[in-house]
Structure formats: C-alpha cells, structure tokens
Amino acid sequence: MATFQIEGGQKLKGEIQPQGAKNEALQVLCAVLLTSEEVRIDNIPNIRDVNKLIDILENLGVKIKKLGHGSYTFQGDDLNLEYLESKLFKEEGSSLRGSIMIVGPLLGRFGKGYIPRPGGDKIGRRRLDTHFEGFIKLGAKFRYNKEERFYGVEAPKGLKGTYMLLEEASVTGTANIIMAAVQAKGTTTIYNAACEPYIQQLCKMLVAMGAKISGIGSNLLTIEGVKEFHGCHHNILPDMIEIGSWIGLAAMTKSEITIKNVSWDNLGLIPVTFRKLGITIEQKGDDIHIPAHTKGYEVQSFIDGSIMNISDAPWPGFTPDLLSIMLVVATQARGSVLIHQKMFESRLFFVDKLIDMGAKIILCDPHRATIIGHDFQSKLKATTMTSPDIRAGISLLIAALSAKGTSTIHNIEQIDRGYENIDGRLRALGAKITRI
Structure with a gap:
C-alpha cells in the first residue's frame, strides 16, 4: 500500500x-470491440482504471499499439472469447466496474457477453439492473451464477430494436445499451438516456464508425441498427x-x-x-x-x-x-x-x-x-x-x-x-x- x-x-x-477524461476513456475503449478494423484513440489518461481495461482488452485478443503518450491503436480482428469465462478474467474484471461496458459491444457482435460482478468505489449500492434490463429488451437472455458471482447475456439469433424507458439515467448503463443497440436489427429508441458529454462523445465516435444515431446530447436517442462498423480516429475530452x-x-x-x-x-x-x-x-x-x-x-x-x-x-x-x-x-x-x-x-x-x-x-x-x-x-x-x-x-x-x-x-x-x-x-x- x-x-x-x-x-x-x-x-x-x-x-x-x-x-483525458477517465469516464469517457472507459466507454470508448470498449467501443473498439465493435469492429475488426483499426481504431485510434488519443488523449487516453495513464491511470490505473484505464490501464486495467487496456490489459483486459489485450487479454481478450485486441491488438494494441502505443503510438505515444496517451495515443494508441486497437484492432479486434481476432478475439479470444474463451477468455471471458476464464479464471483470469473473473479476477481482472471484478476489480474494475468499467469492465461491464465490454458486454454491450460483444453481445451485439458475437451474440454473447459475460462479466464477473464488478468492483469499483465503495460509495454505496450501484445497481446493474439498467444494463441487463436494456439487453433483455433488445432480445437477450440473462443468466447469473450466484456461486461464482458471474453475469451472462446471450442472443444467438441477434438483437432486435425496440423502445425502452430507462428506470434511471445511468451513464454506464446507457453507454452499454447504445453499443448493443447500434448492432440490433431495426430501430431502438432509448428514453431517459444519460446525456453527459461522455455519452455524447461515445455516440460521435460510433457515428464515425458507421452507426446511425440521432438525438445526441438529449435524453431521447434513436438508433438505426447497422451490420458493419469500420475504424476511426477519436480524441478524448x-x-x-x-x-x-x-x-x-x-x-x-x-x-x-x-x-x-x-x-x-x-x-x-x-x-x-x-x-x-x-x-x-x-x-x-x-x-x-x-x-x-x-x-x-x-x-x-x-x-x-x-x-x-x-x-x-x-x-x-x-x-x-x-x-x-x-x-x-x-x-x-x-x-x-x-x-x-x-x-x-x-x-x-x-x-x-x-x-x-x-x-x-x-x-x-x-x-x-x-x-x-x-x-x-x-x-x-x-x-x-x-x-x-x-x-x-x-x-x-x-x-x-x-x-x-x-x-x-x-x-x-x-x-x-x-x-x-x-x-x-x-x-x-x-x-x-x-x-x-
């Protein structure tokens, strides 16, 4: 200590x-999982939580290159999804609350996503219901292993767009649902969405990757699902x-x-x-x-x-x-x-x-x-x-x-x-x- x-x-x-903004970095780093093409992100802060997430992405199979202070490229063209159910991931993911945001992009792209019960600050109860209720509304099936404290969502036939009213304007919950919804078939409408600058930045990055999102900056987002995403260059606030x-x-x-x-x-x-x-x-x-x-x-x-x-x-x-x-x-x-x-x-x-x-x-x-x-x-x-x-x-x-x-x-x-x-x-x- x-x-x-x-x-x-x-x-x-x-x-x-x-x-660079810690909360934005945790979101946009997870978004690199949406595409097999290379994504460059600048102004990434060199802090423990962000570095932990970068380690998780690397263990998942993302190819990572450091270009300079705060500048990296990421390419997820050969991911090892078996890592998600490994003992190592259960240890690494549980120590970082932000790791839950890898679930949305993986669920949309591969039809499944897993996460150990995440840690983070000891500032009281911080429910994960918003995340998983959103995934369920998009058509995913939810499961929870109580003994191993391990969450999973699966959608082998893909996700379907829908209307949802979020019970709370959770920032990480909104980000996670957006990254799943951009890959769903049809239109998804999210009301009472968080609209922090971090969320706006994530949406702008996703649009640069090929997503169709309207209402950015408001609490009412409309998302038209697309099949393919490409690389982009993003700068963190x-x-x-x-x-x-x-x-x-x-x-x-x-x-x-x-x-x-x-x-x-x-x-x-x-x-x-x-x-x-x-x-x-x-x-x-x-x-x-x-x-x-x-x-x-x-x-x-x-x-x-x-x-x-x-x-x-x-x-x-x-x-x-x-x-x-x-x-x-x-x-x-x-x-x-x-x-x-x-x-x-x-x-x-x-x-x-x-x-x-x-x-x-x-x-x-x-x-x-x-x-x-x-x-x-x-x-x-x-x-x-x-x-x-x-x-x-x-x-x-x-x-x-x-x-x-x-x-x-x-x-x-x-x-x-x-x-x-x-x-x-x-x-x-x-x-x-x-x-x-």
Whole structure:
C-alpha cells in the first residue's frame, strides 16, 4: 500500500494541463470491440482504471499499439472469447466496474457477453439492473451464477430494436445499451438516456464508425441498427472532474493557477457551482484562470436569504463526482452551505476525517452535510488518514495541501485510479508532496 506525505500550507503557482477524461476513456475503449478494423484513440489518461481495461482488452485478443503518450491503436480482428469465462478474467474484471461496458459491444457482435460482478468505489449500492434490463429488451437472455458471482447475456439469433424507458439515467448503463443497440436489427429508441458529454462523445465516435444515431446530447436517442462498423480516429475530452479538482485546490491553497484547454462548452454547471462558493473563475480563451484568493471566498445565499444548497443531479445537473471537492472547499469559505449528495448513499462518510482535521461539519444523514466555513481564520490541522475512494481521496489530498503541518494519506492507489501522476504534477506547481 503506497502513501503520500504532504507538507501543507504551500502556495502553488503555474499552469496545468488536464488529463483525458477517465469516464469517457472507459466507454470508448470498449467501443473498439465493435469492429475488426483499426481504431485510434488519443488523449487516453495513464491511470490505473484505464490501464486495467487496456490489459483486459489485450487479454481478450485486441491488438494494441502505443503510438505515444496517451495515443494508441486497437484492432479486434481476432478475439479470444474463451477468455471471458476464464479464471483470469473473473479476477481482472471484478476489480474494475468499467469492465461491464465490454458486454454491450460483444453481445451485439458475437451474440454473447459475460462479466464477473464488478468492483469499483465503495460509495454505496450501484445497481446493474439498467444494463441487463436494456439487453433483455433488445432480445437477450440473462443468466447469473450466484456461486461464482458471474453475469451472462446471450442472443444467438441477434438483437432486435425496440423502445425502452430507462428506470434511471445511468451513464454506464446507457453507454452499454447504445453499443448493443447500434448492432440490433431495426430501430431502438432509448428514453431517459444519460446525456453527459461522455455519452455524447461515445455516440460521435460510433457515428464515425458507421452507426446511425440521432438525438445526441438529449435524453431521447434513436438508433438505426447497422451490420458493419469500420475504424476511426477519436480524441478524448479533458477530464471535467479533474478540472473541478484543480479549481478546488487553487481556492483552498490561495493559489494562482491556470488550467489549460478545458473545453468550456463541455463543463456545464461546474464553473457556475464553484462561483456559488465565492470562487473567482476567469475564462481566458479555452483556459480557466483562478486568481489567488488572498481575502478568501464568500458563499452566496439564495434570493430569499436561505442557506446555499449544492446538490448533484444527472446531466445537465451538477456532477456527483465533484460534491466531495465542493464539501472540502466549503470548509474554508466565509459562510455556510448544505451539501446534498442524492445519488450515492455512502459518499459523504469521509467527512469524519475532515472533522478530525478541525473542519466544522454536521453530517445530517448519509446524504446531507452542513458545513460552517472557517474563512481561513482557523486552518485545518495535519493528520493521518486513508483514502476510501477516488473522489474522497483527492478531496483529502486537497485538505492536506491546505492544512498546517505534515499529513499522511494511505491507500493512495485509490487516487491513482483516477488521477494521472498527481504527485508529480503537484510538485511542478510547488507542492511539497512525497510518494512512499
């Protein structure tokens, strides 16, 4: 188990280039299974979860060439489907939740797809029903081996287009169903589809490969099934969750940071929501500039004067992946804020570590926390802690960078799952952080 030691209280300065989007990478990497032709993908982040999926694709028989940093070609013209029922795949697939998205393209192309019960962040129950209910509506038969915790779907006669109303706007569920539906006979209509930029990017990639999809960017997708897919060249967006993390870091450490090439049009409510905490965000071309908040930042209130409430929602609402960052940033704001995490039931449980550091937080229930900001009158105190998941891990790291003294964070493999070379990039900005 690796560890970070952080000497807090350092002001940072400089420019940072965001990595490619983790959530988009996991989707578009699975899409290479749709064709026997070569697919090139650029701006792939070098992080644990993505590298695990690349290993799974390689073990499945995909020919992979690394062209340079973040650039790869993939060709699935000679796949080994027996690997899907091997002990190795059951071990590798169960450690990565994103691996479930190989099922959709394999089901459509070969009539079958298997997956062990996937792992991922420990942030509460994360149902897989949306995925499999979608496959069943397309004509697949579902089976589950309870002893081996292994899922399977089969459609030996192929999939048939249909209408479906998704019970939840699951991002991975929508992606998985889309990759199956593009190969089904006839027309598939998906209502209450997720419409995050990641899904839009996946759809644009599939269209470049030969798919027929209309309604991209909305929650109503219409898909005309096609038989053959060809290769394409796809470029992954910058990671908006990492961009939000850098914004929070700059504010908490009173640092002046410029985040380069952020793709403003795909940030949605992220800048607006940080401004609600009083953080100054300046747009310079396609860059974000965060000036040093030497006088702190003040939480806004609603028009009627009531306490600010920041909550998550499916896109175009505020992404749940940044609520942990917002919560940490609020601990040093001037004023109070209620953080309402609606979508995951255990994501706020890391706040006990912030309370140990001196933060004023009332955990109302598993979904809500009230934060009374210190206005930098009282700094957080350094401590020893363990990272429970990716987003809580980066939030604790931001807290440690702003705290007085030297903090230790264990289990930083969780942070490495979603953030590329985070310690090296922080040191380039002036942070005092050591990996042990």
